[in-house]
Amino acid sequence: MKIAVLGKPNVGKSSFVNALLQEDRHIVTDVPGTTRDPIDAVLRSHGEELLLIDTAGLRRRSRIQESVEFYSAVRTLKSIERCDVAVVLIDVQAGLEHQDLRIIEMCLERKRPVVMAVNKWDLAEKDSGTAAQLEKVLRDRLRKFDFLPIIFISARERQRIYKVIDLVRTVDAEQQRRISTNELNEALGPTSPLFRRAAGRGRRSRSNT
Numbered sequence: 785m786k787i788a789v790l791g792k793p794n795v796g797k798s799s800f801v802n803a804l805l806q807e808d809r810h811i812v813t814d815v816p817g818t819t820r821d822p823i824d825a826v827l828r829s830h831g832e833e834l835l836l837i838d839t840a841g842l843r844r845r846s847r848i849q850e851s852v853e854f855y856s857a858v859r860t861l862k863s864i865e866r867c868d869v870a871v872v873l874i875d876v877q878a879g880l881e882h883q884d885l886r887i888i889e890m891c892l893e894r895k896r897p898v899v900m901a902v903n904k905w906d907l908a909e910k911d912s913g914t915a916a917q918l919e920k921v922l923r924d925r926l927r928k929f930d931f932l933p934i935i936f937i938s939a940r941e942r943q944r945i946y947k948v949i950d951l952v953r954t955v956d957a958e959q960q961r962r963i964s965t966n967e968l969n970e971a972l973g974p975t976s977p978l979f980r981r982a983a984g985r986g987r988r989s990r991s992n993t
């Protein structure tokens with residue numbers, strides 16, 4: 785299974801990949817957006833090899849000769865096309881922005897299931913209700929994508945990072961699932977409650993005209 789790690793620069797993609805690998809294969813620095821030279825990495829998990837695809841932004845030389853990374857839709861798209869499942873990271877302090885919705889949309893348009901991981905949870909001021917409240921806010925913002933699994937993680941503290949992989953497995957299994965004709969008929973066919981309700985509505989609207 786190939787897992788793309790997506791998100792804007794500085795949300796912690798490389799840190800997340802490093803945390804899973806427990807080694808510093810990727811260079812992470814404290815200067816925003818200075819991760820360099822991403823390499824695909826293999827994570828062994830439950831006797832299986834998972835390919836992790838980090839997505840670096842593009843680098844651009846600024847006036848002060850510093851290398852600054854910026855979000856690149858082209859690179860994101862390349863990662864999406866190579867993957868089976870996408871993990872979209874956001875920064876808990878930045879919240880969910882238009883750009884993040886665009887990344888999620890790009891994944892789902894290409895039929896790649898998405899797990900949303902809210903990173904830097906260690907920096908959030910929180911009490912026992914914070915995660916539930918924030919999850920509700922995020923689902924409202926996600927609108928038509930509100931079905932996505934959402935998990936709060938800290939790549940720095942390695943908090944719940946393997947739970948992300950569990951969720952990846954779950955959404956991948958859902959994606960692989962084939963529904964038999966029988967099951968489909970039962971869900972949508974003439975004997976199903978859904979069908980009757982639809983038919984009922986149809987009759988009512990005809991008799992109204």
Ligand SMILES: Nc1nc2c(ncn2[C@@H]2O[C@H](COP(=O)(O)OP(=O)(O)O)[C@@H](O)[C@H]2O)c(=O)[nH]1
Nearest residue numbers: 793794795796797798799814819904938939940
């Ligand atoms: N506090 C905190 N900082 C993090 C966490 N994950 C990443 N960072 C920091 O965020 C910055 C950007 O991380 P990086 O992995 O390079 O982000 P990328 O551009 O998405 O690959 C670095 O300074 C990291 O140390 C986290 O879970 N908690």
Ligand SMILES: [Mg+2]
Nearest residue numbers: 797798819840
């Ligand atoms: Mg990076």
